[in-house]
Amino acid sequence: MNESNKLYVRAKPKNIKFVETYFYQRECSSNASIVEDKHSKPIEQIKIVLPYDGFQFFTQQACNDVKTQLKYKYKEVDGLIGHIAFANSESVDMQKIPLTNFRTLPIEVPIINNDINIDELQTDQNICIATHEYMPQNPKVLPVNVNMTLCDEDILSEKHADA
DSSP states (O other): OOGGGEEEOOOOOSEEEEEEEOOEEEEOSTTOEEEEOTTSOOEEEEEEEEEEOSSSSSOHHHHHHHHHHOOSOOSOEEEEEEEEEOSSGGGEEOTTSOOOTTSEEEEEEEEESSSOOGGGGGSSOEEEEEEEEEEEOOOSSOOOOOOOOOOOHHHHHHHHHHO
16 A cells, blocks of 8 residues: 555554464473474464444544545555554564554554445444564563373272272
8 A cells, every 4th residue: 555545544443452372392291391392483463453333443533534535536545543562572573564663563454445435434334353463582481381190090080989
C-alpha cells in the first residue's frame, strides 16, 4: 500500500493479544533434565482485533475520518489507527515485522477492500483480525519445570486396598 492510499483513523482495537510459545524437551529419569528443543524455534504472535461497529471501537468519528480523507475511489485502502512500542526489542528477531525507525509496529487495518466497503464500516457486520509473528530468543531462565511420578496401576490398587 503506498502512502497516498493510507488514512489516519481514530479507532481503538477491541484487544491486542501477545502469545509466546517456547519448546522444551524433558528427560524423565533419575537424572532428569530439561533443555531447549533445538529443532523448534520459539514464536511470538501479536493478534489485533478491531470490530467495525460504528460505536465503541470503530466509532462514528473514525467513519468521519475515513470519509473526509477519501478523495478518490480506491480498490484498497488501509487505515493507521496507532502503534505498538517495543521496549528491550534487541533480543527479538523482528525481521517478519515491518517496524519503524522508532521500534514501533504500526497498527494498520483494512478500510476498503474486496470484503469491506465504506458503508459497512459502521454496521457491526465485519471485524478485522490482524496477526504479526516474530521470533523471540529463549529466556535465560527455564520457565517450566515438570515433575512426574510413574506408578504401576496394580501397585496403586494395592495401596488403596491397604488404606
